[in-house]
Amino acid sequence: MKQKPDTTHSQAGEPATIELADDRPETLLRHFEAQGWGDGLPMVAPTEDRVAAMLAGLGGGGSPDEVVATLPPRSGLATPRLIAINAVLAGCAPAQMPVLVAAVEALGHPRLNLRGVNATTHPVAPLVIVHGEAARLGGFNGGAGAFGPGNRANATTGRAVRLILNHVAGAAIGSGDASTQGGPAKYSYCVAENIEESPWGSLATSVDVVSRAHEPSDADGPAPVSAVTVHCGEAPHNVHDMESADPAAILNKVASTMASLGSNHGPISQAEFFVALCPEHAATCADAGWSRSDVAAYLFQRARLPAGEVRAAFALRAWAPWLNAVPDNELLPMTEHPDNIRIFVVGGPGKHSSVIPSWGMTRSVTVPVASNPGSKPDTAPPTDPPQGA
Protein backbone atom coordinates (compact mmCIF):
# COMPACT_ATOMS: atom_id res chain seq x y z
CA MET A 1 0.00 0.00 0.00
CA LYS A 2 1.15 3.47 -0.75
CA GLN A 3 1.88 5.40 2.43
CA LYS A 4 -0.67 8.15 2.72
CA PRO A 5 -0.14 11.67 4.02
CA ASP A 6 -0.88 12.18 7.67
CA THR A 7 -4.44 13.39 7.33
CA THR A 8 -6.33 13.52 10.57
CA HIS A 9 -9.58 14.82 9.14
CA SER A 10 -11.29 13.73 5.94
CA GLN A 11 -13.16 17.02 5.49
CA ALA A 12 -12.59 20.58 6.60
CA GLY A 13 -15.10 23.41 6.70
CA GLU A 14 -15.16 26.17 4.11
CA PRO A 15 -12.59 28.84 5.01
CA ALA A 16 -13.73 32.07 6.64
CA THR A 17 -14.29 35.19 4.60
CA ILE A 18 -13.06 38.71 5.27
CA GLU A 19 -14.68 41.98 4.23
CA LEU A 20 -12.25 44.52 2.82
CA ALA A 21 -13.10 48.20 2.43
CA ASP A 22 -12.39 48.14 -1.30
CA ASP A 23 -10.85 46.01 -4.01
CA ARG A 24 -7.58 47.89 -4.35
CA PRO A 25 -4.44 45.69 -4.15
CA GLU A 26 -3.02 47.99 -1.49
CA THR A 27 -5.98 47.29 0.78
CA LEU A 28 -5.55 43.55 0.47
CA LEU A 29 -1.81 43.79 1.07
CA ARG A 30 -2.26 46.02 4.12
CA HIS A 31 -4.80 43.67 5.67
CA PHE A 32 -2.68 40.59 5.00
CA GLU A 33 0.42 42.23 6.40
CA ALA A 34 -1.47 43.07 9.58
CA GLN A 35 -2.43 39.42 9.94
CA GLY A 36 1.13 38.20 9.31
CA TRP A 37 0.04 36.71 5.97
CA GLY A 38 1.59 36.91 2.52
CA ASP A 39 5.19 36.99 1.31
CA GLY A 40 5.61 40.75 1.10
CA LEU A 41 4.65 40.97 -2.58
CA PRO A 42 1.31 42.14 -3.99
CA MET A 43 -1.37 39.46 -4.30
CA VAL A 44 -4.58 38.82 -6.22
CA ALA A 45 -7.70 39.03 -4.03
CA PRO A 46 -9.19 35.54 -3.44
CA THR A 47 -12.82 36.32 -4.17
CA GLU A 48 -15.40 33.57 -4.35
CA ASP A 49 -15.56 33.78 -8.17
CA ARG A 50 -11.81 33.59 -8.61
CA VAL A 51 -11.49 30.67 -6.21
CA ALA A 52 -14.32 28.82 -7.98
CA ALA A 53 -12.57 29.35 -11.31
CA MET A 54 -9.33 28.10 -9.82
CA LEU A 55 -11.04 24.97 -8.49
CA ALA A 56 -12.40 24.31 -11.99
CA GLY A 57 -8.80 23.65 -12.95
CA LEU A 58 -9.19 20.30 -11.19
CA GLY A 59 -11.86 19.32 -13.66
CA GLY A 60 -14.61 18.67 -11.15
CA GLY A 61 -15.18 15.60 -9.06
CA GLY A 62 -14.25 15.24 -5.43
CA SER A 63 -15.08 17.59 -2.60
CA PRO A 64 -13.28 20.95 -2.53
CA ASP A 65 -13.11 20.58 1.24
CA GLU A 66 -11.60 17.12 1.34
CA VAL A 67 -8.30 17.16 3.23
CA VAL A 68 -5.32 16.62 0.93
CA ALA A 69 -2.70 16.87 3.66
CA THR A 70 -2.23 18.03 7.22
CA LEU A 71 0.69 20.43 7.26
CA PRO A 72 2.89 20.99 10.34
CA PRO A 73 3.69 22.78 12.54
CA ARG A 74 0.25 24.42 12.56
CA SER A 75 -1.54 21.16 11.67
CA GLY A 76 -3.29 23.12 8.94
CA LEU A 77 -5.80 21.15 6.90
CA ALA A 78 -4.94 21.71 3.24
CA THR A 79 -7.99 21.22 1.02
CA PRO A 80 -8.45 21.86 -2.70
CA ARG A 81 -10.40 25.02 -1.85
CA LEU A 82 -7.68 26.31 0.45
CA ILE A 83 -5.04 25.45 -2.12
CA ALA A 84 -7.10 27.34 -4.71
CA ILE A 85 -7.34 30.40 -2.43
CA ASN A 86 -3.57 30.53 -2.13
CA ALA A 87 -3.20 29.84 -5.84
CA VAL A 88 -5.34 32.90 -6.57
CA LEU A 89 -3.25 34.98 -4.17
CA ALA A 90 -0.07 33.84 -5.93
CA GLY A 91 -1.39 34.61 -9.42
CA CYS A 92 -1.72 31.03 -10.68
CA ALA A 93 -3.82 29.99 -13.64
CA PRO A 94 -6.39 27.21 -13.07
CA ALA A 95 -4.41 24.82 -15.28
CA GLN A 96 -1.73 24.73 -12.59
CA MET A 97 -4.07 23.34 -9.92
CA PRO A 98 -3.45 19.60 -10.53
CA VAL A 99 0.28 20.15 -10.07
CA LEU A 100 -0.24 22.28 -6.98
CA VAL A 101 -2.50 19.71 -5.32
CA ALA A 102 0.06 16.98 -6.03
CA ALA A 103 2.82 19.16 -4.58
CA VAL A 104 0.81 19.67 -1.39
CA GLU A 105 0.19 15.94 -1.16
CA ALA A 106 3.96 15.42 -1.38
CA LEU A 107 4.59 18.08 1.29
CA GLY A 108 2.31 16.19 3.64
CA HIS A 109 4.11 12.89 3.24
CA PRO A 110 5.76 11.88 6.53
CA ARG A 111 9.02 10.99 4.80
CA LEU A 112 9.49 14.60 3.69
CA ASN A 113 9.55 15.73 7.36
CA LEU A 114 7.85 19.06 6.70
CA ARG A 115 7.91 19.93 10.40
CA GLY A 116 11.69 19.91 10.31
CA VAL A 117 11.87 21.60 6.90
CA ASN A 118 9.74 24.47 8.12
CA ALA A 119 11.32 24.83 11.54
CA THR A 120 15.04 24.60 10.79
CA THR A 121 17.53 27.48 10.80
CA HIS A 122 18.78 26.18 7.41
CA PRO A 123 17.64 28.11 4.27
CA VAL A 124 15.90 25.03 2.84
CA ALA A 125 12.98 25.45 0.45
CA PRO A 126 10.82 22.80 -1.22
CA LEU A 127 11.77 22.50 -4.90
CA VAL A 128 8.78 21.40 -6.99
CA ILE A 129 9.83 19.47 -10.12
CA VAL A 130 7.06 18.88 -12.65
CA HIS A 131 7.33 15.80 -14.83
CA GLY A 132 5.61 14.77 -18.03
CA GLU A 133 2.27 15.79 -19.44
CA ALA A 134 1.39 17.88 -16.39
CA ALA A 135 4.22 20.24 -17.28
CA ARG A 136 2.87 20.78 -20.79
CA LEU A 137 -0.74 21.17 -19.70
CA GLY A 138 0.16 23.62 -16.96
CA GLY A 139 2.51 25.67 -19.14
CA PHE A 140 5.62 24.99 -17.04
CA ASN A 141 9.10 25.79 -18.30
CA GLY A 142 11.92 23.23 -18.25
CA GLY A 143 13.96 24.98 -20.93
CA ALA A 144 16.03 28.15 -21.06
CA GLY A 145 16.13 30.03 -17.78
CA ALA A 146 13.81 27.52 -16.12
CA PHE A 147 14.96 28.25 -12.57
CA GLY A 148 14.61 31.98 -13.19
CA PRO A 149 11.81 34.46 -13.84
CA GLY A 150 9.61 34.86 -16.88
CA ASN A 151 7.26 31.89 -16.80
CA ARG A 152 3.94 32.29 -15.00
CA ALA A 153 3.44 28.61 -14.12
CA ASN A 154 6.89 28.15 -12.59
CA ALA A 155 6.81 31.48 -10.76
CA THR A 156 3.31 31.32 -9.36
CA THR A 157 3.19 27.60 -8.51
CA GLY A 158 6.36 27.97 -6.49
CA ARG A 159 4.95 31.09 -4.89
CA ALA A 160 1.66 29.35 -4.09
CA VAL A 161 3.59 26.57 -2.35
CA ARG A 162 5.32 29.17 -0.19
CA LEU A 163 2.03 30.91 0.61
CA ILE A 164 0.47 27.55 1.57
CA LEU A 165 3.43 26.89 3.84
CA ASN A 166 3.13 30.34 5.41
CA HIS A 167 -0.64 30.31 5.81
CA VAL A 168 -1.75 26.71 6.18
CA ALA A 169 1.36 25.10 7.63
CA GLY A 170 2.17 28.11 9.80
CA ALA A 171 5.73 28.48 8.54
CA ALA A 172 5.91 32.24 8.89
CA ILE A 173 9.27 33.74 9.80
CA GLY A 174 9.70 34.09 13.52
CA SER A 175 7.07 31.57 14.53
CA GLY A 176 7.11 28.50 12.30
CA ASP A 177 10.28 29.21 10.30
CA ALA A 178 13.54 29.80 12.19
CA SER A 179 15.71 30.22 9.08
CA THR A 180 18.81 32.22 10.00
CA GLN A 181 19.17 34.05 6.69
CA GLY A 182 16.24 32.77 4.62
CA GLY A 183 16.89 32.51 0.91
CA PRO A 184 15.52 33.52 -2.48
CA ALA A 185 14.28 29.97 -3.12
CA LYS A 186 11.80 30.49 -0.30
CA TYR A 187 9.87 32.95 -2.49
CA SER A 188 9.28 30.51 -5.32
CA TYR A 189 11.04 27.30 -6.34
CA CYS A 190 9.44 25.35 -9.15
CA VAL A 191 10.76 23.98 -12.41
CA ALA A 192 9.75 21.50 -15.09
CA GLU A 193 11.94 18.64 -16.16
CA ASN A 194 13.13 19.03 -19.76
CA ILE A 195 12.01 15.60 -20.85
CA GLU A 196 12.21 16.44 -24.57
CA GLU A 197 15.98 16.88 -24.22
CA SER A 198 16.59 14.26 -21.56
CA PRO A 199 18.47 11.31 -23.08
CA TRP A 200 17.27 9.12 -20.22
CA GLY A 201 13.55 9.95 -20.13
CA SER A 202 11.86 11.30 -17.05
CA LEU A 203 13.27 11.11 -13.56
CA ALA A 204 9.75 10.10 -12.50
CA THR A 205 10.01 6.86 -14.47
CA SER A 206 13.32 5.98 -12.86
CA VAL A 207 13.45 3.25 -10.26
CA ASP A 208 15.60 5.67 -8.30
CA VAL A 209 12.60 7.83 -7.46
CA VAL A 210 11.87 7.45 -3.78
CA SER A 211 8.16 6.87 -3.90
CA ARG A 212 8.55 4.10 -6.43
CA ALA A 213 11.70 2.55 -5.02
CA HIS A 214 10.28 2.28 -1.52
CA GLU A 215 6.68 1.55 -2.33
CA PRO A 216 6.78 -1.62 -4.39
CA SER A 217 3.06 -1.77 -5.03
CA ASP A 218 3.35 1.42 -7.08
CA ALA A 219 6.25 0.03 -9.08
CA ASP A 220 3.99 -2.76 -10.31
CA GLY A 221 1.92 -0.32 -12.30
CA PRO A 222 2.84 1.75 -15.33
CA ALA A 223 5.14 4.72 -14.91
CA PRO A 224 3.22 7.91 -14.18
CA VAL A 225 2.71 10.10 -17.23
CA SER A 226 2.43 13.17 -15.02
CA ALA A 227 4.11 13.52 -11.66
CA VAL A 228 5.54 15.99 -9.21
CA THR A 229 8.68 15.56 -7.13
CA VAL A 230 9.31 17.71 -4.09
CA HIS A 231 12.92 17.90 -2.89
CA CYS A 232 13.71 20.09 0.09
CA GLY A 233 17.07 21.65 -0.50
CA GLU A 234 19.18 24.71 -1.15
CA ALA A 235 19.00 27.04 -4.12
CA PRO A 236 20.86 25.69 -7.20
CA HIS A 237 24.68 25.78 -7.14
CA ASN A 238 26.08 26.48 -10.59
CA VAL A 239 28.43 24.08 -12.41
CA HIS A 240 30.18 25.68 -15.37
CA ASP A 241 31.93 23.60 -18.03
CA MET A 242 32.34 25.04 -21.52
CA GLU A 243 35.18 22.95 -22.83
CA SER A 244 34.90 19.31 -21.85
CA ALA A 245 33.94 16.73 -24.45
CA ASP A 246 33.86 13.72 -22.19
CA PRO A 247 31.52 12.92 -19.30
CA ALA A 248 34.18 12.49 -16.64
CA ALA A 249 35.57 16.00 -17.07
CA ILE A 250 32.11 17.54 -16.74
CA LEU A 251 31.11 15.35 -13.85
CA ASN A 252 34.35 16.03 -12.00
CA LYS A 253 33.18 19.64 -11.77
CA VAL A 254 29.73 18.53 -10.62
CA ALA A 255 31.42 16.35 -7.98
CA SER A 256 33.57 19.26 -6.87
CA THR A 257 30.43 21.32 -6.32
CA MET A 258 28.90 18.48 -4.31
CA ALA A 259 31.94 17.95 -2.09
CA SER A 260 31.62 20.88 0.28
CA LEU A 261 31.95 21.20 4.03
CA GLY A 262 29.38 23.99 3.90
CA SER A 263 26.36 21.84 3.16
CA ASN A 264 24.50 19.40 5.38
CA HIS A 265 25.80 16.47 3.35
CA GLY A 266 28.93 16.33 5.49
CA PRO A 267 27.16 15.51 8.75
CA ILE A 268 24.06 13.75 7.30
CA SER A 269 24.74 10.79 5.03
CA GLN A 270 21.16 9.97 4.08
CA ALA A 271 20.78 13.32 2.31
CA GLU A 272 19.93 13.35 -1.40
CA PHE A 273 21.59 15.46 -4.08
CA PHE A 274 19.49 16.58 -7.01
CA VAL A 275 21.71 17.24 -10.01
CA ALA A 276 20.08 19.26 -12.78
CA LEU A 277 22.16 18.66 -15.90
CA CYS A 278 21.70 21.03 -18.80
CA PRO A 279 20.78 19.30 -22.09
CA GLU A 280 24.27 19.72 -23.55
CA HIS A 281 26.02 18.20 -20.55
CA ALA A 282 23.47 15.39 -20.46
CA ALA A 283 23.98 14.74 -24.17
CA THR A 284 27.75 14.55 -23.72
CA CYS A 285 27.22 11.87 -21.08
CA ALA A 286 24.60 9.92 -23.02
CA ASP A 287 26.49 10.08 -26.32
CA ALA A 288 29.40 8.40 -24.56
CA GLY A 289 27.05 5.62 -23.49
CA TRP A 290 26.53 6.73 -19.91
CA SER A 291 23.13 5.96 -18.38
CA ARG A 292 21.47 7.96 -15.61
CA SER A 293 22.68 5.44 -13.05
CA ASP A 294 26.20 5.56 -14.52
CA VAL A 295 26.27 9.29 -13.90
CA ALA A 296 25.06 8.83 -10.32
CA ALA A 297 27.59 6.05 -9.71
CA TYR A 298 30.44 8.20 -10.98
CA LEU A 299 29.39 11.16 -8.86
CA PHE A 300 29.12 8.89 -5.83
CA GLN A 301 32.68 7.80 -6.48
CA ARG A 302 34.08 11.28 -7.15
CA ALA A 303 32.17 13.55 -4.74
CA ARG A 304 34.31 12.81 -1.71
CA LEU A 305 36.34 14.54 0.98
CA PRO A 306 38.99 13.15 3.31
CA ALA A 307 37.12 11.37 6.10
CA GLY A 308 39.31 12.94 8.76
CA GLU A 309 38.53 16.42 7.44
CA VAL A 310 34.79 15.79 7.64
CA ARG A 311 35.08 14.26 11.12
CA ALA A 312 37.05 17.27 12.31
CA ALA A 313 34.41 19.63 10.92
CA PHE A 314 31.36 17.95 12.46
CA ALA A 315 31.30 16.66 16.01
CA LEU A 316 27.70 15.59 15.54
CA ARG A 317 27.24 13.17 12.64
CA ALA A 318 24.24 11.23 11.39
CA TRP A 319 26.14 8.74 9.26
CA ALA A 320 25.27 5.28 8.02
CA PRO A 321 27.21 2.80 10.19
CA TRP A 322 29.59 1.77 7.41
CA LEU A 323 30.79 5.35 6.92
CA ASN A 324 32.05 5.40 10.50
CA ALA A 325 34.51 2.69 9.51
CA VAL A 326 36.16 4.79 6.77
CA PRO A 327 39.66 5.71 8.07
CA ASP A 328 40.59 9.37 8.42
CA ASN A 329 43.12 9.16 5.59
CA GLU A 330 40.64 7.79 3.05
CA LEU A 331 38.00 9.58 1.04
CA LEU A 332 34.46 9.70 2.33
CA PRO A 333 31.48 9.88 -0.07
CA MET A 334 29.19 12.87 0.41
CA THR A 335 26.14 10.62 0.58
CA GLU A 336 25.77 7.03 1.69
CA HIS A 337 24.43 5.50 -1.55
CA PRO A 338 24.53 6.30 -5.30
CA ASP A 339 20.71 6.16 -5.36
CA ASN A 340 20.74 9.35 -3.29
CA ILE A 341 22.05 11.22 -6.35
CA ARG A 342 19.05 12.10 -8.56
CA ILE A 343 19.86 13.12 -12.10
CA PHE A 344 17.41 15.12 -14.22
CA VAL A 345 17.63 17.49 -17.17
CA VAL A 346 16.74 21.19 -17.02
CA GLY A 347 17.62 24.19 -19.13
CA GLY A 348 18.22 25.42 -22.64
CA PRO A 349 21.27 26.02 -24.82
CA GLY A 350 24.55 26.51 -23.00
CA LYS A 351 26.79 24.59 -20.66
CA HIS A 352 25.67 25.35 -17.13
CA SER A 353 24.30 22.64 -14.85
CA SER A 354 23.50 22.82 -11.17
CA VAL A 355 23.63 20.91 -7.92
CA ILE A 356 20.81 21.19 -5.40
CA PRO A 357 22.05 20.00 -2.00
CA SER A 358 19.55 18.74 0.54
CA TRP A 359 18.63 20.08 3.95
CA GLY A 360 19.45 16.57 5.08
CA MET A 361 16.80 15.16 7.41
CA THR A 362 14.27 14.87 4.62
CA ARG A 363 13.58 12.55 1.70
CA SER A 364 12.18 13.62 -1.64
CA VAL A 365 8.67 12.51 -2.51
CA THR A 366 7.24 11.89 -5.98
CA VAL A 367 3.51 11.63 -6.48
CA PRO A 368 1.49 11.28 -9.67
CA VAL A 369 -0.55 14.26 -10.85
CA ALA A 370 -4.21 13.36 -11.07
CA SER A 371 -5.47 13.42 -14.62
CA ASN A 372 -7.82 16.26 -15.31
CA PRO A 373 -10.93 15.06 -17.10
CA GLY A 374 -11.54 18.59 -18.30
CA SER A 375 -8.19 18.88 -20.02
CA LYS A 376 -7.24 16.91 -23.09
CA PRO A 377 -3.89 17.40 -24.79
CA ASP A 378 -5.47 19.10 -27.80
CA THR A 379 -7.81 21.37 -25.92
CA ALA A 380 -7.08 24.58 -24.10
CA PRO A 381 -6.65 24.27 -20.34
CA PRO A 382 -9.05 26.08 -18.01
CA THR A 383 -8.40 29.77 -17.97
CA ASP A 384 -8.56 32.65 -15.56
CA PRO A 385 -11.94 34.09 -14.61
CA PRO A 386 -13.11 37.22 -16.43
CA GLN A 387 -11.64 40.49 -15.26
CA GLY A 388 -13.45 41.99 -12.32
CA ALA A 389 -14.57 38.60 -11.00
Add this chain to the structure above:
Amino acid sequence: MTVQVYAPDGATGPDPATLAPSPPVLSGLRIGVLDNTKPNAGLLLGQMASRLAERTGAIVAHTETKNAALAAPDQVLGRLTKEMVQVVLTGTAD
Protein backbone atom coordinates in the same frame (compact mmCIF):
# COMPACT_ATOMS: atom_id res chain seq x y z
CA MET B 1 -17.38 49.20 -2.61
CA THR B 2 -16.52 46.48 -0.12
CA VAL B 3 -15.23 43.12 -1.27
CA GLN B 4 -15.37 39.69 0.34
CA VAL B 5 -12.25 37.55 0.18
CA TYR B 6 -11.37 34.20 1.67
CA ALA B 7 -8.94 33.90 4.58
CA PRO B 8 -5.92 31.91 3.40
CA ASP B 9 -5.16 29.82 6.47
CA GLY B 10 -8.16 27.55 6.97
CA ALA B 11 -8.90 25.14 9.78
CA THR B 12 -6.45 23.15 11.84
CA GLY B 13 -6.56 19.51 12.85
CA PRO B 14 -5.85 18.25 16.32
CA ASP B 15 -2.32 18.56 17.62
CA PRO B 16 -0.37 15.41 16.80
CA ALA B 17 0.77 15.25 20.42
CA THR B 18 -0.05 17.01 23.65
CA LEU B 19 2.11 17.67 26.69
CA ALA B 20 1.33 15.71 29.81
CA PRO B 21 0.18 17.86 32.72
CA SER B 22 3.02 19.15 34.89
CA PRO B 23 3.37 17.41 38.26
CA PRO B 24 2.46 19.76 41.14
CA VAL B 25 5.46 18.66 43.25
CA LEU B 26 8.87 17.56 41.94
CA SER B 27 10.24 16.26 45.22
CA GLY B 28 11.19 12.62 44.90
CA LEU B 29 10.42 12.43 41.17
CA ARG B 30 12.95 11.09 38.69
CA ILE B 31 14.06 13.63 36.04
CA GLY B 32 15.22 12.59 32.59
CA VAL B 33 17.12 14.80 30.13
CA LEU B 34 16.38 14.47 26.42
CA ASP B 35 19.29 16.25 24.74
CA ASN B 36 18.52 17.29 21.16
CA THR B 37 22.30 17.33 20.49
CA LYS B 38 22.41 20.93 19.33
CA PRO B 39 25.48 22.82 20.58
CA ASN B 40 25.21 23.51 24.32
CA ALA B 41 21.80 21.81 24.59
CA GLY B 42 23.20 19.02 26.75
CA LEU B 43 25.07 21.51 28.95
CA LEU B 44 22.02 23.75 29.40
CA LEU B 45 19.56 20.92 30.02
CA GLY B 46 21.95 19.11 32.33
CA GLN B 47 22.53 22.24 34.40
CA MET B 48 18.80 22.88 34.57
CA ALA B 49 18.18 19.34 35.74
CA SER B 50 20.86 19.62 38.41
CA ARG B 51 19.49 22.93 39.69
CA LEU B 52 15.97 21.54 39.77
CA ALA B 53 17.14 18.53 41.69
CA GLU B 54 18.98 20.72 44.23
CA ARG B 55 16.00 22.99 44.74
CA THR B 56 13.18 20.46 44.79
CA GLY B 57 14.57 17.15 45.93
CA ALA B 58 14.04 15.52 42.54
CA ILE B 59 16.56 13.01 41.23
CA VAL B 60 18.41 13.34 37.92
CA ALA B 61 17.95 9.80 36.73
CA HIS B 62 18.88 9.47 33.08
CA THR B 63 20.05 11.31 29.95
CA GLU B 64 19.18 10.39 26.38
CA THR B 65 20.03 12.03 23.06
CA LYS B 66 18.01 12.51 19.87
CA ASN B 67 18.42 14.26 16.53
CA ALA B 68 17.04 17.79 16.68
CA ALA B 69 15.27 17.45 13.33
CA LEU B 70 13.36 14.28 14.11
CA ALA B 71 10.98 13.01 16.75
CA ALA B 72 12.57 10.89 19.48
CA PRO B 73 12.66 7.25 18.33
CA ASP B 74 10.64 4.69 20.24
CA GLN B 75 13.84 3.12 21.57
CA VAL B 76 14.83 6.41 23.22
CA LEU B 77 11.42 6.89 24.77
CA GLY B 78 11.51 3.26 25.85
CA ARG B 79 14.79 3.74 27.69
CA LEU B 80 13.40 6.77 29.50
CA THR B 81 10.38 4.72 30.49
CA LYS B 82 12.58 1.87 31.62
CA GLU B 83 14.45 4.26 33.91
CA MET B 84 11.12 5.15 35.52
CA VAL B 85 11.53 8.80 34.56
CA GLN B 86 8.51 10.92 35.50
CA VAL B 87 9.66 14.34 34.24
CA VAL B 88 11.59 14.98 31.00
CA LEU B 89 13.50 18.17 30.22
CA THR B 90 14.05 18.80 26.52
CA GLY B 91 14.27 21.68 24.09
CA THR B 92 13.75 22.64 20.49
CA ALA B 93 15.93 24.48 17.99
CA ASP B 94 19.44 25.79 18.77
